[in-house]
Amino acid sequence: MVLSLDRLTKTFGSKIAVDHLSATLQPGVYGLLGANGAGKTTLMRMICAILEPSSGEVLLDGQNVSDMGADYRDLLGYLPQDFGYYPSYTAKDYLEYIAVLKGIPRHAATAKIKELLNVVGLSEVSKKKIRTFSGGMKQRLGIAQALLNDPKILILDEPTAGLDPKERVRFRNLLSSLANDRIVILSTHIVSDVEAIADKVFVMKQGSFVSQGSIRELVKEAQGHVWEIAVNPSETGRWEEQMTVANLRREDDKTILRIISENSPSESATCVPATLEDLYLYHFPTERSE
Structure with missing residues (x-):
């Protein structure tokens, strides 16, 4: 599986949010590192086919993802910075609802939900209303929904925001275990999260990649x-x-x-x-x- 970004560009009026980015990604963890406003979220939304590029394209094994429709969406797991949820739902109800939206059969969804609630540490509060959750608990629930369909391409926008240090370590370990056979893209401004698990890092500034490479390669630039x-x-x-x-x-x-x-x-x-x-x-x- 190869995900390719080919001269990907997005403009909003006269503002260039993403500027002719090209990259090739295969299974592994990729860190997208940059300050707020660098263009990270816009790039990820184009990779998810939520935003249409102004020019360039996103390709999966040589095929434009815009042409793949539901076949591409079935391969995706996405956690945006602010994911939508219903405060009156319990954690279990919410995941069951998302499973229906993703077309996951009920018997498969039941087992997967139980597994994921345990993985993200929400098993004991699975029947509590989401409105009673802390910010970190809501974020863990968002991570669980992104993993529901066992995605081959997992895209996470600031996933550790609101997590305490112990939760962040558990989450990073989870991502590392998932990356053997899937592409994981982690967007963040928290350097320690990227440093701990990323196979390759893209440093993004003003819509462009100003540096890219392994941790060791990038660190050499600052020597x-x-x-x-x-x-x-x-x-x-x-x-x-x-x-x-x-x-x-x-x-x-x-x-x-x-x-x-x-x-x-x-x-x-x-x-x-x-x-x-x-x-x-x-x-x-x-x-x-x-």
């Missing part, structure tokens, strides 16, 4: 641009105003600043190994990842 410097605590504010400070920590009576900069910020600065988070801040210096 030589990450520095540490010890300063007096009273000077921290001045450095944060002038530089992109990725992190700071206290050591004895000094504050150690981790700075992203093309050149050494000071004669006393030391160049240190880069991480994916450093690369993110290298491309998005005004953003703060998690």
